Amino acid sequence: MKKTTTILLALTIVYNLTAQEKDTSVEKQFFILQKTIDDLKKEMTELREKVYEIELRTSPNQIKQQVLRTLNLPEYTHTVILKNGSIVKGKLVKESMDEVMIQTDVGYLKILKKDIDHISDINYKEAKLVFFGPIEEKVFENRIEYEGRIKNTGLRRADFPRVIIEVYDEKAKLIASDTTYVEGNHFIYKTGVETDCTIEPEQVLPFKCVVYIPEGRKPSYYIKRVLWEEFE
Template sequence: MDDLKALSKMWINPLTIYSKEVILKNGSTVFGKIVYQDDKSLKLETLVGYLIIKRDQVVRIIDNVVTEDQQEYIPEQIRESYSPPPMPQLTVPRYTSPSVSAREAGQKFSANCVLMGNIAEKKDTQGNILFNGEIKNIGGRRADFVKVDFVFRKNWSGETRTLTTFIKGSYNTFDSGIVSDASLLPGAMGQFDLYVPQDFGSFIGYSYVIDWEEYQ
């Protein structure tokens, strides 16, 4: 009975198996594991099989990470026995819009910063945690002040704390005289690091948001 309940919970809450939450432009959300990605598309393993999604249809990718000591119980035999259905011959998702040319033009001449791969997490002997990863601008315009906001869930009652880190990109001097090294030219990549000290306290998981500005 416990195993059946756990299996049911896996379908009700896909985050017990998959941590990636992909939000699409048409308003839908897909939970899965990114098995391949490039500048044009994503290939996800999901509970119903594999999906291929155009990169320009993705609004945001959220990594819902749950620490090991807070994960819900899923019997080992269920995890070992589960395997996704075989890869079907899928067509790339297509979505209609009343103004296709306007949408494509907006994508071409605007910045679009995405996470490349996964966010790495390391803990030192003092209990401090370091997150690091790489951001790429796959858009057609320079992105300025590119940053990653980490939202940490402190407990199940909803308490959160946000920490922000800027990427290490290229230098740019703005009209105001401000100089920043957090800009990404089209096609460029930059790394980011977030240091979380031990006195920050424990957390049960986190999500992240990539944000940037666009200036002339």
């Protein structure tokens, strides 16, 4: 009987010690886990503060400069107007008695001074044409007529403005397209060429573009575009 009691007592002691070890292990794990969570929260707070600080210090212009440096693209500083009416934009990096060197998006370009009309800074004014108001769509048996207006919201004259209409079917396949030049103001270029297709800043002009639909094709929607040139 005494021997049995001793065995039971020993088993009880072992059980209690094992339970204490488990409790201690759980407490240690909980302490470590809690410490890890607190560290993560602290790191997240510090990270948010750093991101906010970067956002405050970084302006859109700085981002643009970083992109230009990353892509190794030149920042436009000059516009070269050639005697034939062509325009070259880039950075003037070198000039001699007979020529200038312009850094463009596609590389360095040497231009003879005898071919240059003049050089202006980056503040060179540009034209910008947009569709102004709704476009009326008139559907006939074999054609669709599109009538609307365009406006020059830019700061200089736009030359040879034209509207392009592309008609597609329900499967997004091109059915037909057409282009119409918009008649506007009369202008004589330095080359002597005359045109009636120019639009001045803030001016609004009407257009009409007729697209003929092939027989058996069913139009579903259309895409419109407006293009123009800029000459001296």
